[in-house]
Amino acid sequence: SMQRTTFREMVHQAFQGAIERAFPDLPNQQAVVAPTGNPKIADYQCNNAMIISGRLPQPPKEKPAPAENGQEKPKLSKAEQKKLKAAEQEARNKLQNKVAQQIIDALPESLPMIAGRPATAGGAFINMRVDTAWMGQVVQSMLVEGIDKWAPRLPHKRAVIDFSSPNVAKEMHVGHLRSTILGDTLARTLEYCGLEVVRLNHVGDWGTQFGMLIQYIAESRPGGINDTNIEHEDLGQLQALYKKSKERFDADPEFKERAKAAVGRLQGGDAECLQAWQRICKASRQAFQAVYDRLGVKLEERGESFYNPFLASLVEELAGQGIIEDSNGAKVVWVEGQENPLIVQKADGAFLYGTTDLAAIRHRLQTEKGDWLIYVTDLGQAGHFDLVFGSAKKAGFILPKDDPGHPRIDHVGFGLVLGADGKRIRTRSGGDNVRLSELLDEAKERCQTTIKDRREDIGEEELDMASSAMGYGAIKYADLKNHRTTNYKFDFDAMCDLKGNTAVYLLYAHARIASIVRKADRPEVSDGSLAKSASIDLEHPAEVALALHLIRFPEALEDMLEDLTPNRLTEYLYILSDKFNTFYTNCHVIGEAQEDSRLLLVQSVAVVMRQCFHLLGLTPLYRI
Ligand code: ARG
Known part of the structure; x- marks a missing residue:
C-alpha cells in the first residue's frame, strides 16, 4: 500500500536519526530539511551542520606572533587582518563540512526517496534530490488508490467549526460572507482529513433587541403581534423594521419600558411573543439559506437561543466555583493577563454575548465531544475570544495541556473587506448595506x-x-x-x-x-x-x-x-x-x-x- 508519510516527513525522520546517532552528546537538535527553491542546486537541503558546528568546541583562534619587546600589541596591516579573518572562516567552513559529512555518514544505508546519496558542495549544506523513479511511483499510486490517500493524518477526531453566524433581522454583511467562505474551506479540509466535522451557525437570534422588535411589531403592524406577514419579509424590510424600532426605543421612554416588559414575557415563554420571535427568525433564516444554497455551503443552525436554557445555572455554577467577582453589581470572570473581565451577567440580571459563548464552549466540549474547536470571526472579536477561552479554562471546561483530553481551540480571525476604492464596500443599488x-x-x-x-x-x-x-x-x-x-x-x-x-x-x-x-x-x-x-x-x-x-x-x-x-x-x-x-x-x-x-x-x-x-x-x- 501507498506511503502516506510526506516526503518532508520521511527525510526529516532520516536526518533526525542521523543527527542523534552522530552527535549523541548534543541534545535537542531538531533536523531542519527544507525545499531549496533553486532546482539547479538541489530539491531539498539540510542545514543542521551550521548550528551543530557552532555548539562544538571551536578551532583555536589564529593568533599573530607576540611583539618582540614592547607591551604594545602588534599592529596588523589591513591585508594581514583580512588574511586572519579568511583563515578563521576557512577553519569554520572545514568544521561545518566535517559535521555535514558526519551526518551524511550516519544516514540509513537505503534512502529510496532520494537520488544517490545526499552530499555537500564542500560547505555546511547537505543537498539532495528526490529520486524520480520513486516520485513517479508515488504519483502513480495516488492515481490508483485515490487522492484521499494524500490527506494529512491528524491527531483529532471531531471538529466543531463556528462560522458564518449572521444576526437575525439584520442584513448579512461581507464580514459574514468572509466567515462563511473561510469556515467552509476549513470544514472541507478537516473532512478530507477524516475528521467528523460539526458545522455550526451561531446565529445571533437572542437578546434584548427582540423585545424591542416584538413590541414595535405589536404596536405598528395591522395584525399586531400576531402579524404573520413578517414571515415573508426580506432582510431589507426586517432591517428597516429593526431600525425604526430602535429609533423609537431610544426616543420614547415609555416604549422602552414596554419593550423591556416584552423581553420579560419572551424569556418567560409567553406564546404570542415566542411566535412573533420565531417569525422574525424564519424570515431571516430563509434569506441566509438562499446565500448558502448559492455558495454550496452546508451549515447547521444552532443560534444563541439554543444556549439560553443553560445560562442561569452556568452562572450559578461559576459562582459556586468561586471564580465570579462583583463589578458594580455585574458578575464578571477575570482572566489572567487580560485588561478587562468577561461580564457574564449584568446588574439588571441580563446575560450577554459572552455568557452564551461560555455555555456554547462547554456544550461543544462536553456534549458535542469536539476535540478541536474553531471560531471564524473578524479580528475585532479576538479579545472577546481570549476572555471566553480563558474563562472556560478557569472553569475547568478546557482540560489542561498535559491532559490527553486537551482540545485544540482556534479563533480564526480575519481582516476587513473593502470596496475597490479602498473605502466601505457598496453595491450597485447603493444604500447603507451591501446586498x-x-x-x-x-x-x-x-x-x-x-x-x-x-x-x-x-x-x-x-x-x-x-x-x-x-x-x-x-x-x-x-x-x-x-x-x-x-x-x-x-x-x-x-x-x-x-x-x-x-x-x-x-x-x-x-x-x-x-x-x-x-x-x-x-x-x-x-x-x-x-x-x-x-x-x-x-x-x-x-x-x-x-x-x-x-x-x-x-x-x-x-x-x-x-x-x-x-x-x-x-x-x-x-x-x-x-x-x-x-x-x-x-x-x-x-x-x-x-x-x-x-x-x-x-x-x-x-x-x-x-x-x-x-x-x-x-x-x-x-x-x-
Ligand atoms: N453573530 C456574531 C456577529 O455577527 C458572530 C458570532 C460568532 N460566534 C460566536 N460563537 N460568538 O458578529
Missing part, C-alpha cells in the same frame, strides 16, 4: 459574458452552471487567496481576470487539461486501467518539477492547517497550474513515445487540482 445577493449576481453576470465570448454556441443550462461556478468561485477564491488577517479590496475586475491569480484562470486551466485527456481519446485513462499498467517516467526537468510539486500537496495542507490559513492552499494551486503550463509548453503529450507516462502525469494534475477546488469550494469546469 450579498447582488454581489453574487454581478460576479455571475460578468462571468457569463466571459464564457459567451469564447463559446457562442453554449446552451442556456450549461451557461448558467458554468457562470455560477465561475462567478461564485471568483468571489471565494479572491477572498481565500489573501492571508486571512489582511484587509482586502473586493474588486470585480481583478477577481474575474482571465489571466491573473483568479478562480477564472484556474478553472480554465483545469478545463484545458480535461480537454487534453479528451483529445487523447484513451478510455484507459479515465477508467483507471492505464494507471495500473503503465508507469510515470519523469525525464524532462519540467516533468520532474511538476511531479515534485504534486507530491507536495499534503505538505501544503499541513502548512495550511498549522495556522488555518487557506492562502497556503491557493498558493499551492496557483503554482501547480504554473508548473503545468511550463510542462505543457515543453513536453508534447499526444502521439509521443512518452504518451502513456505523460497522460498519467496530466491526469494526476487534474486530480490534485480538483481536490484543491473541492477544498476551496469551487466547482470544476471541463470545457472551455
Whole structure:
C-alpha cells in the first residue's frame, strides 16, 4: 500500500536519526530539511551542520606572533587582518563540512526517496534530490488508490467549526460572507482529513433587541403581534423594521419600558411573543439559506437561543466555583493577563454575548465531544475570544495541556473587506448595506459574458452552471487567496481576470487539461486501467518539477492547517497550474513515445487540482 508519510516527513525522520546517532552528546537538535527553491542546486537541503558546528568546541583562534619587546600589541596591516579573518572562516567552513559529512555518514544505508546519496558542495549544506523513479511511483499510486490517500493524518477526531453566524433581522454583511467562505474551506479540509466535522451557525437570534422588535411589531403592524406577514419579509424590510424600532426605543421612554416588559414575557415563554420571535427568525433564516444554497455551503443552525436554557445555572455554577467577582453589581470572570473581565451577567440580571459563548464552549466540549474547536470571526472579536477561552479554562471546561483530553481551540480571525476604492464596500443599488445577493449576481453576470465570448454556441443550462461556478468561485477564491488577517479590496475586475491569480484562470486551466485527456481519446485513462499498467517516467526537468510539486500537496495542507490559513492552499494551486503550463509548453503529450507516462502525469494534475477546488469550494469546469 501507498506511503502516506510526506516526503518532508520521511527525510526529516532520516536526518533526525542521523543527527542523534552522530552527535549523541548534543541534545535537542531538531533536523531542519527544507525545499531549496533553486532546482539547479538541489530539491531539498539540510542545514543542521551550521548550528551543530557552532555548539562544538571551536578551532583555536589564529593568533599573530607576540611583539618582540614592547607591551604594545602588534599592529596588523589591513591585508594581514583580512588574511586572519579568511583563515578563521576557512577553519569554520572545514568544521561545518566535517559535521555535514558526519551526518551524511550516519544516514540509513537505503534512502529510496532520494537520488544517490545526499552530499555537500564542500560547505555546511547537505543537498539532495528526490529520486524520480520513486516520485513517479508515488504519483502513480495516488492515481490508483485515490487522492484521499494524500490527506494529512491528524491527531483529532471531531471538529466543531463556528462560522458564518449572521444576526437575525439584520442584513448579512461581507464580514459574514468572509466567515462563511473561510469556515467552509476549513470544514472541507478537516473532512478530507477524516475528521467528523460539526458545522455550526451561531446565529445571533437572542437578546434584548427582540423585545424591542416584538413590541414595535405589536404596536405598528395591522395584525399586531400576531402579524404573520413578517414571515415573508426580506432582510431589507426586517432591517428597516429593526431600525425604526430602535429609533423609537431610544426616543420614547415609555416604549422602552414596554419593550423591556416584552423581553420579560419572551424569556418567560409567553406564546404570542415566542411566535412573533420565531417569525422574525424564519424570515431571516430563509434569506441566509438562499446565500448558502448559492455558495454550496452546508451549515447547521444552532443560534444563541439554543444556549439560553443553560445560562442561569452556568452562572450559578461559576459562582459556586468561586471564580465570579462583583463589578458594580455585574458578575464578571477575570482572566489572567487580560485588561478587562468577561461580564457574564449584568446588574439588571441580563446575560450577554459572552455568557452564551461560555455555555456554547462547554456544550461543544462536553456534549458535542469536539476535540478541536474553531471560531471564524473578524479580528475585532479576538479579545472577546481570549476572555471566553480563558474563562472556560478557569472553569475547568478546557482540560489542561498535559491532559490527553486537551482540545485544540482556534479563533480564526480575519481582516476587513473593502470596496475597490479602498473605502466601505457598496453595491450597485447603493444604500447603507451591501446586498450579498447582488454581489453574487454581478460576479455571475460578468462571468457569463466571459464564457459567451469564447463559446457562442453554449446552451442556456450549461451557461448558467458554468457562470455560477465561475462567478461564485471568483468571489471565494479572491477572498481565500489573501492571508486571512489582511484587509482586502473586493474588486470585480481583478477577481474575474482571465489571466491573473483568479478562480477564472484556474478553472480554465483545469478545463484545458480535461480537454487534453479528451483529445487523447484513451478510455484507459479515465477508467483507471492505464494507471495500473503503465508507469510515470519523469525525464524532462519540467516533468520532474511538476511531479515534485504534486507530491507536495499534503505538505501544503499541513502548512495550511498549522495556522488555518487557506492562502497556503491557493498558493499551492496557483503554482501547480504554473508548473503545468511550463510542462505543457515543453513536453508534447499526444502521439509521443512518452504518451502513456505523460497522460498519467496530466491526469494526476487534474486530480490534485480538483481536490484543491473541492477544498476551496469551487466547482470544476471541463470545457472551455
Ligand atoms: N453573530 C456574531 C456577529 O455577527 C458572530 C458570532 C460568532 N460566534 C460566536 N460563537 N460568538 O458578529
